Amino acid sequence: MSDSDDRVVSRCRTFGAALVTDSLAGFQSSFVKALFDQETKSTLTTQPAFAVYRNTVIGGCVDALQANFPSVARLVGTEWFRAAAATFVRAQPPRDGRLLMYGETFADFIAGFEPARDLPYLADVARLDRLWIEAHVAEDATAVDSAWLASLLPAQLGALRLRPHPAARWCLFDDLPIYSIWASNRLGMETHDEIVWQGEGALLTRSVDVVGWQALDFSGGAFLDACAEGCLLAEAAGAALGVQPDVDVAAVLSRLLSAGALICPSSNQERPA
Amino acid sequence: MLSGLGLKPEHHDAALACRSEGMWFEVHAENYLVAGGPRLRLLETIRAVHPLSLHGVSLSLAGDAPLHPAHLKRLSTLVRQVEPVLVSEHLAWSAWNGINVPDLLPFPRSKDALRRIVSNIDQMQSTLGRCVAIENPSHYLRIDGHEWDEIGFLKELVRRTGCGLLLDVNNVYVSSRNLGFDACAYLDRFPAESVMEIHLAGHTVDPALGESLLIDSHDAPIAPEVWGLYRHLVERIGARPTLIERDGNVPTFNALLGECQIATTELCRVAERSGQPS
Numbered sequence: 001m002s003d004s005d006d007r008v009v010s011r012c013r014t015f016g017a018a019l020v021t022d023s024l025a026g027f028q029s030s031f032v033k034a035l036f037d038q039e040t041k042s043t044l045t046t047q048p049a050f051a052v053y054r055n056t057v058i059g060g061c062v063d064a065l066q067a068n069f070p071s072v073a074r075l076v077g078t079e080w081f082r083a084a085a086a087t088f089v090r091a092q093p094p095r096d097g098r099l100l101m102y103g104e105t106f107a108d109f110i111a112g113f114e115p116a117r118d119l120p121y122l123a124d125v126a127r128l129d130r131l132w133i134e135a136h137v138a139e140d141a142t143a144v145d146s147a148w149l150a151s152l153l154p155a156q157l158g159a160l161r162l163r164p165h166p167a168a169r170w171c172l173f174d175d176l177p178i179y180s181i182w183a184s185n186r187l188g189m190e191t192h193d194e195i196v197w198q199g200e201g202a203l204l205t206r207s208v209d210v211v212g213w214q215a216l217d218f219s220g221g222a223f224l225d226a227c228a229e230g231c232l233l234a235e236a237a238g239a240a241l242g243v244q245p246d247v248d249v250a251a252v253l254s255r256l257l258s259a260g261a262l263i264c265p266s267s268n269q270e271r272p273a
Numbered sequence: 274m275l276s277g278l279g280l281k282p283e284h285h286d287a288a289l290a291c292r293s294e295g296m297w298f299e300v301h302a303e304n305y306l307v308a309g310g311p312r313l314r315l316l317e318t319i320r321a322v323h324p325l326s327l328h329g330v331s332l333s334l335a336g337d338a339p340l341h342p343a344h345l346k347r348l349s350t351l352v353r354q355v356e357p358v359l360v361s362e363h364l365a366w367s368a369w370n371g372i373n374v375p376d377l378l379p380f381p382r383s384k385d386a387l388r389r390i391v392s393n394i395d396q397m398q399s400t401l402g403r404c405v406a407i408e409n410p411s412h413y414l415r416i417d418g419h420e421w422d423e424i425g426f427l428k429e430l431v432r433r434t435g436c437g438l439l440l441d442v443n444n445v446y447v448s449s450r451n452l453g454f455d456a457c458a459y460l461d462r463f464p465a466e467s468v469m470e471i472h473l474a475g476h477t478v479d480p481a482l483g484e485s486l487l488i489d490s491h492d493a494p495i496a497p498e499v500w501g502l503y504r505h506l507v508e509r510i511g512a513r514p515t516l517i518e519r520d521g522n523v524p525t526f527n528a529l530l531g532e533c534q535i536a537t538t539e540l541c542r543v544a545e546r547s548g549q550p551s
Contacts, residue, residue, distance in 0.1 A: 024337040024385045027418075028369045031378060049413035049451065049486055052479070053376055060375030094373045097331025097344055098303045137307035167310070209311035 036090050061089040064099035069106060069129040071185040072122060084113060100137065103130060124171075124178040125185070128202055131169035132186070135204045135211045138167035143207075143260035149253075160233040161266065164224055167206035168261040172221040174199045179215050186213075205259045214259060219244040220252050227262065274324055274358065274514040276536035278529050281519070285315060287526035289322055295537060297324035297358065299516050303331050305355075306347040316355050326359035326470070326516070327352065333368035334393045334407070335380050341368060349400050359470055359514070361406040361439045362397065364390070364427065377410045381418030382426045387433075394434040406469040408439035411489035412448035424462050437469035442506060443499050443518075447476050447487045456502055465510035473503060473536065474518040492521030495532055504539055511547055512540040 034040035034050070035057050044050055065085040066073050073081040088109050094102045107130060110116050111123035143165050152160065164170075173179070179202035180195045201216035203224075216224075219240035226236035237249045256262055275295025280288055288298060298319055305312050305327075319325055329348065332340060352360060365377035380386050398405055407430060409423060421429065430436055440463055449456035475493030479486035495517070507513070515536045517529055 024335075024380060024383065024389060027380060028337055028366060028378075032369045032372060032374070035374060044414055044416065047414055048482055049479075051481070052413045052486070052488060053378065056376045057374045064375070094375070095371055097333075097341070097368065097373045098306055099375055100304060100307070137310050137312070140309035166308070206310060209314055 036093065058086055058089055060099070061094060061102065062086050064094075064102045065089070065106060068100070068103045068133055069126055071129050071182050072110070072126045074185045074188065075122065075125060075181075076116075076119070080115075084110070084115065087113075100133065103133075106130070121176050121178055121181050124173055124176065125182045127171060128178065128182040128204070129186075131171060131202075131204050132211055132213075135167045135169050135206045138206065141166050141263050143205075144257065144262055144264045146254060146257050148264075149257065157233060160264065161230060162227050162233060162236070162262045162264055163230075164228050165205060165261055165263050167204075167211075168224070168259075169204045170201060170216050170221055170224050170261075172199070172201035172216070172218055178202065179213075183213060203256075203259060203261060205261050207260045212259070214255075217244070217247075217252075219247040219249075220256060223249075223252055223256065224261065275512070275540050276515045276517060276533040277324075277326070278533060279328075279516060279518045279520065280319060281523050282315070283523065284526040284529075285319070288319060291323070291526075291530070293530060293533065293537075295540075296533070297326065297514065299326040299328050299359075299518075302327040302329045302348055302351060302360075305351055306344070313354065320355050320357075324358040325355055326361070326514075327355070327357040329360070329362040330377070331367050331373060331375075332362050332393075332397065333366045333373075334362055334397070335364060335366035335378075335386060335390050336368050336393075337366075337385070337389050338369070340393050340396050345397065345400050352401050352403070359406060360401060360403060361408055361470060363408045363410050364423075364430075365410045379410070379412060379414055379416055381416055382421045382423065383418055384420060387421070387426065387429055390430060391433045394430060394436050398434065398436065404435060404437055404469075406437040406439040408441055408472065409444055409448075411441075411444040411451075413451050413486065415452065424459065424464070427467075428464055431464065431467045436467075438464065438467040439470045439472060440468050440506070440513075441472035441474070442503050443472065443474040443476055443495065444489055446496070446499050446502055447489045450484075450487045457505060460502060460506045461509065463506075463510075468510055468513050471503070471506070471513050471515040472518055473499060473515060473532075475499075490521060491518050500535065503536070507539055507543045512544040515540060 034042065034045045035054055062082050062085040066081060088106060092105055107123045107126035110126050116122050177195050177197055177200050179200045182202065201218060201221045202213060203216035204211055204213045222243045223236045223240040226239035240247055240249050240252050274297045277297035277299055280298040280300050305316055307313065316325065332344065363377045366380060367374050367376060367378060427438055431438065445459050446456050449459065473495050474491045475495050476487050477490045477493055478484050479488055517532045517536065519529055
């Protein structure tokens with residue numbers, strides 16, 4: 001059969017149908033609008049099968065959010081989560097073909113979501129679920145450890161600028177025990193009775209392939225912030241002391257090194273000769 | 274390469290240990306377009322043992338816009354990293370005006386669409402530095418404005434871009450039932466020489482509309498009708514790498530291997546008969 005035989009002459013158009021336009025771009029604009037707006041009526045949307053596309057698109061986005069925000073879903077229950085997620089999907093559909101990365105603004109959405117007003121911790125729990133994804137997909141790098149640091153000469157220590165590991169993520173919460181709430185739900189635990197109701201921070205790191213997490217005090221957060229800004233080691237220590245004057249800076253640094261939160265880009269972790 | 278499996282993370286260890294003859298694996302590229310971490314490591318371990326194929330689901334070749342530069346760059350990086358044996362995408366669109374939807378959407382096969390898709394496939398192939406296979410999607414809707422039927426359109430794409438084709442037999446069956454055409458006749462007209470890969474998957478009936486609407490759900494075993502069409506196809510075109518796709522209600526690795534074995538038996542039978550190396 002020749003190619004010309006394959007030509008199908010069906011150029012008829014349905015008048016008054018919103019979805020049938022003369023350009024591919026026009027067709028696609030109308031199709032996307034109809035996916036997200038149930039009220040759109042046309043020769044395509046009135047076919048029962050159009051629901052397959054609506055269900056696949058909305059359902060696929062909601063599934064992705066449920067996978068990406070497991071602690072939020074556990075806190076509010078599947079039904080509540082999926083209803084809230086569907087509202088978010090219609091307002092802010094994905095802008096990236098990678099559903100793994102969907103939900104960058106989900107925490108902000110929850111913060112302004114009226115039905116979540118009685119759950120003041122929910123938006124920040126979503127922030128930590130998001131940081132988990134960011135840590136999971138971040139580029140690889142070799143963290144420095146205490147032994148490496150101990151091998152440096154005093155002059156080298158004085159000029160040292162450590163940086164946060166590309167997979168390190170941290171966040172400080174002034175008023176609420178967001179880290180404890182998040183961590184217990186992330187692990188599917190029931191530990192709410194043990195949570196001390198005060199502000200705390202969270203540090204997420206990835207040691208080779210596994211994302212791990214621990215509580216982070218405010219001095220540790222200040223230390224990491226300073227490293228991210230490119231400060232010298234002594235300046236980072238000063239930043240930690242600035243928020244917590246009685247803190248043991250060596251212990252702060254030791255905890256960050258043990259967590260694999262720091263790298264030294266300039267040294268490539270070479271030991272001094 | 275005989276029959277392969279869509280790689281599920283829960284089957285990673287079994288996949289690594291699998292020694293079935295001609296075994297290979299395929300992943301959705303989008304799940305691995307990341308800077309680092311365990312996902313890339315997983316692909317590296319699999320590709321050290323088995324041929325690996327990258328199947329794209331969101332490049333939106335039929336979107337009336339140039340390909341998304343960042344997405345294409347990430348795909349190109351992944352292709353360089355894992356050196357897949359096959360790279361494929363769909364004759365569909367999923368991105369429009371900055372919005373990406375997790376679906377493979379239909380379009381009128383017009384001159385307008387042909388021009389755009391040819392340009393996008395050219396861009397994809399030149400960026401990746403290789404020939405890619407384009408897959409026929411499942412259809413649910415009657416759309417006005419087609420100037421080619423699907424096979425004629427695919428042939429034009431092959432002629433103008435040098436691309437290959439990925440023939441999804443389940444998609445043909447589902448579409449034939451939903452739109453009312455003869456699946457066997459469709460397969461008989463499909464350009465055999467361009468088929469780089471075959472997909473097989475399960476489907477379900479629509480919960481509301483029943484048998485009158487089949488859904489390409491990838492959550493069930495391959496239907497007997499689809500196996501029948503597959504046998505009929507390879508009888509004509511010969512052995513091609515055949516993927517068993519399963520994305521929902523995922524059974525044990527061994528259950529999926531059972532489906533692979535059925536396909537492998539067919540592939541070996543037609544290869545032996547024609548003296549074709551498998």
